[in-house]
Amino acid sequence: MDHVFWLTQGHASEPNAWYAGTSPQGLFRSNDGGVTWDGVAGFNEHPKRDAWTGGAQDGTPDGPKMHSIIIDPRNARHMYVGMSSGGVLETENQGQSWKHLNKGLKHFFIENPPEDAPGHDPHCVVMHPAQPNRLYMQAHTGIYRLDRPGDTWERIGLKMPKTVGDIGFPIAVHPRDPDTAWVFPMDGTSVWPRTSPGGKPAAYVTRNAGKSWTRQDKGWPASNAWLTVFRQAMTTDAHDSVGVYAGTTGGEVWASTNEGASWRCIARNLPQIYSIELAQPAR
Template identity: 40%
Template sequence: MATRILLLIGTKKGAFIFESSDGRRTWDLRGPFCETWPINHVIGDPAAGTIWAGGGNEWFGPAVWRSDDLGATWSHSSQGLAYAAGEEPIRAVWSLAPAPRGDGALYAGVEPAGLFRSDDRGATWSHVPGLREHPSRAHWQPGGGGLILHSLVRHPDDDRQLWVAISTAGAFHSADGGATWEPRNHGTRCDFLPEEQRYPEFGQCVHCLVAAPGMPDRLYQQNHCGMYRSDDGGRHWQSIEDGLPSSFGFPAAAHPRDPNTLYLLPLNGDAVGRTVPDGACAVWRTRDAGASWQDLRDGLPQRNVFFGVLRQAMATDVLEPAGVYFGTGSGELYASADEGESWRRIAEHLPTVLSVETLVLED
């Protein structure tokens, strides 16, 4: 049985697919796809071989593209991706996630922040209104990238449970399929607020929210103001930033099998460039759930490096050993086939990379 791995790349100028069938030694590039629309997130279904890409902007409007033949042909739909008349129009789709039962149901997070669901593989969409009906909605404020729902985390066994993260409203959890929501931000701070207000119920600027494998209630969060872990589904968060070069960054990627292993790419801070610290690139890894961190630099550029990596632009694959990948704001794509121990650049001169996901196929 042959194994193929696809890297699904969203950029400011379309989607791209990198494919390897020789153990991740060489990669072939296809694209750009999606008529070079801005594509914020691309995901795939290994069982059906379907790829979805979400994006858009004020000019194009929002849409979800779909390919049923691994990128050879594409169609797109925006049917239902709209709020009620008189509300602020939706600019773009920012995040996608399949429902865990694998029946073609999808979630989409959009800007301005809200949640939509499709039960026909992305052909039509319906608003899940409970989130925007939360009492805190009137107080949500846009972050630097806008008021976006950028992280969608599904419970692996319960389709009614869902976590989302919104800049800058914070993290929320629903236990009833999105009908009602509870803020889950206790313990995460807002350094940009007065000291006596730094731990509010909502209003945190979450940058990335990911789930640990095999532990549905363990979540990791890269925040504008720190790095955190929760072991109770986000009800309480504890700081795990000690040992990191910065409390600021965007992406986080969980190991596919080990709930204690996580990868980060910290940046130098929110007001000093948002580039890799000290002009040297490193991916940081913990193998003990954040108690300690190790910088991984072998094969990464170490002089005069001034790129950043965005919130959805890092991913792992499910192979053994796990692969780790990230894309940069300057259009480079880096890959590790040994869990971060060594790296190589597999692409350059792409448009700004907005997202990286993996799709492993067995032929």
């Protein structure tokens, strides 16, 4: 393990439990609020793990990582993880054993790959808080939705405009409406690092679970703005009119207080932003 990339608090019934996702891809758990940590052996000793790691970028900020750790609010033993190269895995016994959940995902190199093929590359996976059977994913190969107990992802990003595409890093969901989600698409061609298509940044929202998407660019620069938003740098709040927030690698934080209808920059000159989290003020 080179560094910790992501932290997720455990189930509400385990207030001192935390999970850490690392680069290269590893999973650790603390039972004492982060004072001590133990590896989750069922994952870290998985027979496929060597196939997910070992690349030239292992341990670097842009390298492969465990980036999404999801605890089912109905069951502390039921979890999902999303990671570079290995895709999505599910456990129903708090990490003792895992099964792949990659059916339906387009593979970057292999046509009709098996679920456990290395190379599946989700960028961000989220569970809808009001409907835990619904998962959304922004991946290296598009935008997807999975409704459990189904086991096949549907590529809902195919409804995005062809000139924009459905490649990007983050995805964020409405706190109450399971059909509403936001993405920040980036150029999915050979351009690297990924930036806003054509230098015209915009969020896109679906309000029907991916059947259609609407561009939301009011307030964003109209041209020559080659912005990048990383996988954990877009989030929402729980206000009646939901706020949507995005942080860029150029150190800017953009905010919308009307569900993406308009945006403004609320902070500049920060370091490169990897993540945005919101905290509810004390009353």
